Amino acid sequence: MPNYWLMKSEPDAFSIDDLEQLQHSPWDGVRNYQARNFMQAMNEGDLVFFYHSSCVPTGITGVAKVSKKAYPDYTSWDKSSRYFDPKSTPESPRWYMVDIEFIEKWSSIITLSELKNDPELATMLLTKKGNRLSIMPVTESEWTYISTTLRGKTK
Known part of the structure; x- marks a missing residue:
């Protein structure tokens, strides 16, 4: 079973469209220790909500998957x-990155x-x-709820 993650990116720096065009990309430049630790816990095949931040509106724009476990961030x-x-x-x-692959x-x-x-997402880290x-x-239940129930409402 995969684990589930949310990864934020500013769309003017790297967007879901950029990932779609490339199909595969390293996720470099993370300079927060807790985010780095989460990245080090990722496994190949884990699923990722791609989230656009620092824009209007902010939110989940698609799905990717981890295609390579954490390795040193050479940048x-x-x-x-x-x-x-x-x-x-x-x-x-000190810093690590993973590779992600475009899904949708x-x-x-x-x-x-x-x-x-x-209310179903009241305990989700993002909403705190x-x-x-x-x-x-x-969590798996958050992933399922967002990708089925909420996504169904926005289609």
Whole structure:
């Protein structure tokens, strides 16, 4: 059985359309320890809600899957990268990334407002006040509810 995740990206940096065009991409640049730890717990085949953040509206735009387990994020060693971290080295990496693969772009976004206002999702990490993590786990029941019941309402 796969695990389920939600991964946020600003669409002007990397969107579901970008992933659809590429079909496969590393998920680099994560610089939050809790999000990194979640990424390290991911396995190949885990399913991911692709979430657009810092835009109007924010929300779930599609589905991807993890195609490669966590490995050192080499952008942290590249001095020309905006993700450079002088404390991370190839010998002692601080940051990791996974590869994801495009599965599906949804025709309608499920907005953060819809998610927050649904009593079935009251305990979901995303809907809790102050949660700004870019990567977070999703329970199987949350995954099923969002991808069937809520998605059915937006089609």
